[in-house]
Amino acid sequence: MGHDVFDHTYFNGVDGMGDIPDVNPPDYSLINQTEHAVLTLIRMSKAYPNQITLIALGPLTNLALARRMDPDISSRFKEIIIMGGNIRGVGNMDVAAEFNFWMDPEAAQVVLREYKCPMKVVPWEVCQEHGLEWGFITSWLTADTPKARFIRDILHNLTQQQQQDGALTYTPSDTLATAVAMDAALAQTASNVYATVEIKGEFTRAQMVVDWGRLSQKSPNIDVMQNLDMTRYKELLTEAVH
Structure with missing residues (x-):
């Protein structure tokens, strides 16, 4: 109902998942x-x-x-x-x-x-x-599990940019x-x-x-x-x- 239309589709990358290479890309027709x-x-x-x-x-x-x-x-x-x-x-x-x-x-x-x-x-x-302190983020995502590796990969670009911008924590x-x-x-x-x-x-x-x-x-x-x-x-x- 507002007068403006805003597009923030690509905040988490073009694919919404950090733009990491996908060995087995999903079938986008599923959406x-x-x-x-x-x-x-x-x-x-x-x-x-x-x-x-x-x-x-x-x-x-x-x-x-x-x-x-x-x-x-x-x-x-x-x-x-x-x-x-x-x-x-x-x-x-x-x-x-x-x-x-x-x-x-x-x-x-x-x-x-x-x-x-x-x-x-x-x-x-x-x-x-x-x-979350950056020290916790690092230790959290160094776990040698598929889930930790997945989260680490999709967050890489975002967390790197936030650290470069001087953010004290990840939110x-x-x-x-x-x-x-x-x-x-x-x-x-x-x-x-x-x-x-x-x-x-x-x-x-x-x-x-x-x-x-x-x-x-x-x-x-x-x-x-x-x-x-x-x-x-x-x-x-x-x-x-x-």
Whole structure:
């Protein structure tokens, strides 16, 4: 519904996987599915009501459209974990906007306002505060396993560029949100608050606005993940490559 169209397709390489040579390239026709993603969400939520934990790692367009096509879908998920938004107005694409919400602010507003299932949000500032030291990244990916070699290869260009740019840590935001889904106890602090998304602001379009003081008197609609157990997080990452 926004006026601008942005293309950030190649952030992780032309192939989305770091452009590493592929000995056995996949059949790209496999991505041409006959069923639209929105229809898949609706169908799966009906087939497994209150059983699906949905991890949203990108713009929320499909989730918002699913809500418009089937209003009841908003209560059929067990929970939704969202990597996106911000809690202190710190932006990474615009002055006050995080990338996933910035790409489709109207969709983010629909999801936060209208979904009735439990929702956890891992915001951009929290991802920044829980970066992984380069020493850990090196030791993590030197494991002599196919999984470790694969991750090391696809991350090579990105991590090398970030180190050259002077980044003190590597911040894999999607990984952090997935870890929260795997272990609910990872979040040592979570705030149950009401939040929405600004869609009209001249300088704040796409900012997630959090009612910390409950001044709006609206019922909380999300749990904001804040202090995360880094020891447990690293354990999950280490287990994942073995």
